[in-house]
Amino acid sequence: MATQRSKYTFFENVELNFDRAASTLPLSKGLLDQIKACNSVYQMRFPIRVGNDIEVIEAYRVQHSHHRVPCKGGIRFSSYVNQDEVMALAALMTYKCAIVDVPFGGAKGGVKISPSKCSTDLLERITRRYTTELIKKNFIGPAIDVPAPDYGTGEREMAWILDTYATFNAGEIDAYGCVTGKPISSGGVNGRTEATGRGLCYGLKEICSIAEDMNAIGLTPGLAGKRVIVQGLGNVGYHAAKFLQEEGAIIIAIAEYNGSIYNKDGIDVEAAYQHRKATGEILNCPGAENLDARNDALTLDCDILVPAALESQIHEGNAPHIKAKIVAEGANGPVTAEAEDILNERGIMIVPDIYLNAGGVTVSYFEWLKNLSHVNFGRMDKRFNQGAFSNIIRTIESMTGRNVQAEQRALLKGADEIDIVNSGLEETMISSYYPLREALKQNPKDVPNLRTAAFRVAIERVAVAYQSMGIFP
Ligand code: NAD
Numbered sequence: 524m525a526t527q528r529s530k531y532t533f534f535e536n537v538e539l540n541f542d543r544a545a546s547t548l549p550l551s552k553g554l555l556d557q558i559k560a561c562n563s564v565y566q567m568r569f570p571i572r573v574g575n576d577i578e579v580i581e582a583y584r585v586q587h588s589h590h591r592v593p594c595k596g597g598i599r600f601s602s603y604v605n606q607d608e609v610m611a612l613a614a615l616m617t618y619k620c621a622i623v624d625v626p627f628g629g630a631k632g633g634v635k636i637s638p639s640k641c642s643t644d645l646l647e648r649i650t651r652r653y654t655t656e657l658i659k660k661n662f663i664g665p666a667i668d669v670p671a672p673d674y675g676t677g678e679r680e681m682a683w684i685l686d687t688y689a690t691f692n693a694g695e696i697d698a699y700g701c702v703t704g705k706p707i708s709s710g711g712v713n714g715r716t717e718a719t720g721r722g723l724c725y726g727l728k729e730i731c732s733i734a735e736d737m738n739a740i741g742l743t744p745g746l747a748g749k750r751v752i753v754q755g756l757g758n759v760g761y762h763a764a765k766f767l768q769e770e771g772a773i774i775i776a777i778a779e780y781n782g783s784i785y786n787k788d789g790i791d792v793e794a795a796y797q798h799r800k801a802t803g804e805i806l807n808c809p810g811a812e813n814l815d816a817r818n819d820a821l822t823l824d825c826d827i828l829v830p831a832a833l834e835s836q837i838h839e840g841n842a843p844h845i846k847a848k849i850v851a852e853g854a855n856g857p858v859t860a861e862a863e864d865i866l867n868e869r870g871i872m873i874v875p876d877i878y879l880n881a882g883g884v885t886v887s888y889f890e891w892l893k894n895l896s897h898v899n900f901g902r903m904d905k906r907f908n909q910g911a912f913s914n915i916i917r918t919i920e921s922m923t924g925r926n927v928q929a930e931q932r933a934l935l936k937g938a939d940e941i942d943i944v945n946s947g948l949e950e951t952m953i954s955s956y957y958p959l960r961e962a963l964k965q966n967p968k969d970v971p972n973l974r975t976a977a978f979r980v981a982i983e984r985v986a987v988a989y990q991s992m993g994i995f996p
Contacts, residue, residue, distance in 0.1 A: 528838035529859035533611035536860050541614075544978030547969040550986050554995040558617075558985050561587045561610050562628075567656045571649055580634060582653050584662045584670075587613035587629040590988040593666055594630035595620060595884060597673025597704075598653075598680070600646075601833075604633035608834070612673075615855050615877055616884070618981035623881040623955045625888040630668050632657075638675045650680050654687040663688060665700030665895065671887045672704040674833065677758065678716065681705045700894035703887035712890035712900070714944035715883075720762020720831075721945065722882015723853050725952035727827070728770055730849075730874060736960075740848045740872050742826060747771030750825040752847070754778040755832030756796060756805055759853045759880060763829055764792040772827070776820040777805055780832070783820035784811035822846060830857035837862045845871065852876040867972050875974045877981060878959060885951045889944050900944065905937035912937070 531539060538559060545555045563586040570577045583606055586594040596616040599609075609631050617629030634653055638646060657663040663670065663684075672681060681704045688701040699710035707713060714721070727746060731737060734744040742749070749772045753764045756777055764774050773789040781804060784790060790811045798808040806813050814820055821828060821837065822844040830836045831853030837845065842862035850858065850866060850873045858866065858873060866873055893900060912935045916927050927934075938946075962976035970976050989995050 528835045528840070529861055531860050532607045533834050533856055534607045534614065536856060537611045537614045539860050540974055540978050541982070544970075544975045544982055547966065547975070547979055548982060548986075550982070551995065554986055554989060555982070557989065557995070558588070558590075558982060559614075561585055561613060562589050563662075564606065564610065565657075565660055565662055566606060567653075569652050569656055571645070571652060573645060580636065580649060580652075582632070582634040582656070583609040584632040584657055584668070585609045585613035585630060586662070586668060587631075588617040588985065589628050590617075590985050590992075591620070591626045591628045593627060593664070594668040595625070595627035595671065595703075595887065596630035596632065597671045597883075598632035598634065598676050598684075599673040600634050600636055600638045600675035600680075602635060602637040603833075604635040609633040611834075612855055617985065618978060619877040619881045619884055621981040621984040622878050622959070622977060623885050623951050624984075625884060627669075627884070627888070630670075631673070632670055646680070647683055650683040651687045654684045655691070658688065658691050663701055664692075665695075665697040665891070669700065669887070669891060670702050671883065672758070674757070678704055678706045678709075678711060681711075682709045685709055696897075697895055700891050703890040703894075704883075705890070710890075710894050712886060712893050712944055713939075713941040714948070715886045715890055716758065717762040717766075718886035718944075718948060719759045719853070719880050719883035720764075721766050722885060722948055722952050723759070723763045723829070723831075723851065723879050724766035724770060725882070725949045726874065726879050726956060727767070727849075727851055729953045729956055733960075736872075740870065742848050745771075748773065749827050750775045751827045751829060752776040752778070752820055752823060752825045753829045753831055753853075754821060754836060754857075755830070755854065756799060757831070759883075760829065760831030761792070761796050763831055763853050765796075767827075767829075768792050775825055776814070776823055777811075778814075778820035778832075779805045782806045783814040784808050785814050785820065785823070786811040827851055829853050833857070835859050837866070839865060842866055843869075845869075847871065849874060852879050855880065863974065873972065873974055875977045878955060878973070878977050881955070882948055882952060885948055886944055889947060900940040901938050901942070905939065908937040909935055 565584045612631035620627045684702045689698040705711035731746045737744045751772045753760045776785045795808045799805045824846045827849045828847035829851045834856035837858045839861035842865035959976045
């Protein structure tokens with residue numbers, strides 16, 4: 524079933540991007556077919572009591588690729604969930620993990636419910652029953668398949684998943700690694716909640732620092748002063764907007780499903796977020812004006828557009844009117860195939876989801892490592908490093924006869940978990956960009972844009988993994 528906004532389904536859209544990149548690689552058809560296919564698709568139905576009635580819940584878990592295990596990917600709670608969507612999101616996870624070099628196959632889960640219409644009690648019962656269904660079919664476990672948050676879920680749901688899994692697997696010492704995005708008190712890692720938005724900001728900052736590439740699209744280098752529009756003030760959108768603002772970008776508009784707000788001089792992101800928390804919506808936010816129709820904001824004049832809500836938000840209807848020079852994909856699959864062609868033709872740079880929103884899975888990887896190693900990052904070496912830095916400073920002071928300034932004494936601090944996580948994330952987002960840029964620069968005819976470059980790099984890496992197992996030549 525195609526979406527209303529494209530003649531392709533979401534999964535077909537992903538396959539189209541795959542095919543474009545695969546055609547530039549000298550790999551056998553069999554190998555490419557294996558990389559492209561969803562390896563396991565688990566469709567389930569289970570009963571849940573709602574009041575005096577029983578409702579049958581539709582849910583999915585798709586493991587797109589077993590070239591690396593465990594599989595990894597979020598769980599989405601939304602009334603739009605369907606098999607095609609979950610398959611598409613699982614496939615994107617495979618390519619995303621390959622791009623940021625985390626050793627997982629791609630997976631995704633979806634439960635077709637509208638969380639805002641469910642009580643907390645009902646959400647908990649659905650989450651626990653869904654987890655039980657995963658356990659029954661061996662679709663969850665620290666070495667099998669490790670879910671995480673996605674649209675409509677967060678650390679609360681991840682804690683319920685952990686508790687359910689641990690109850691059924693008493694004595695499994697690595698049980699905490701069965702899910703990521705957990706609260707810190709349940710084995711989560713500092714920095715996971717904001718990781719996707721923070722990673723997006725690191726990635727964009729690096730891209731915008733390359734003068735040659737910015738000049739090519741008519742922008743000056745640097746994030747500071749860039750006018751940004753963000754769609755979706757959820758986990759990804761809020762954190763992306765917040766960190767971009769901290770880097771000096773001006774958030775001129777925020778779009779939500781029921782309306783948008785605008786201020787040409789910049790919206791205070793934290794104030795908008797707190798206003799939404801207090802009133803339930805972003806409209807009537809102090810210091811910003813309301814815009815009429817829901818998606819007006821996407822076509823306003825700006826430098827960077829960050830779609831961070833759902834797939835297919837930029838389609839052939841609005842793509843010709845997008846004025847941004849950069850579309851920075853916070854959401855998964857926000858640009859349809861038709862819109863992609865239009866934006867490419869218009870010279871708009873699309874920074875693809877499988878690179879730009881990979882900060883979430885990167886920090887999930889750190890959380891999984893923490894759970895398997897049973898020790899917090901920084902615990903073993905923080906004080907040792909502080910001592911070593913102190914010795915260095917004392918030596919410098921005695922050699923120079925001068926005292927180190929108070930602000931330089933900050934150097935003395937050993938790294939906490941959050942410092943280590945953020946530095947690992949920054950390194951990952953920066954170093955993962957250059958292979959994409961290389962692929963683009965080296966083959967401009969075959970690889971005309973960053974999306975094809977990203978798919979090409981990902982496919983090559985998954986292919987190497989399969990080849991090294993001796994299955995494919
Ligand atoms: P979320 O549920 O926290 O937030 C989504 C926000 O989008 C909500 O505020 C919702 O009201 C808003 N929204 C929904 N429809 C909209 C519309 N038509 N216009 C404007 N706003 C709309 O979800 P999230 O975790 O931030 O995920 C957002 C996107 O990012 C999804 O595509 C998800 O797959 C992707 N993603 C999430 C993560 C993660 O770590 N959470 C990681 C990678 C990718």
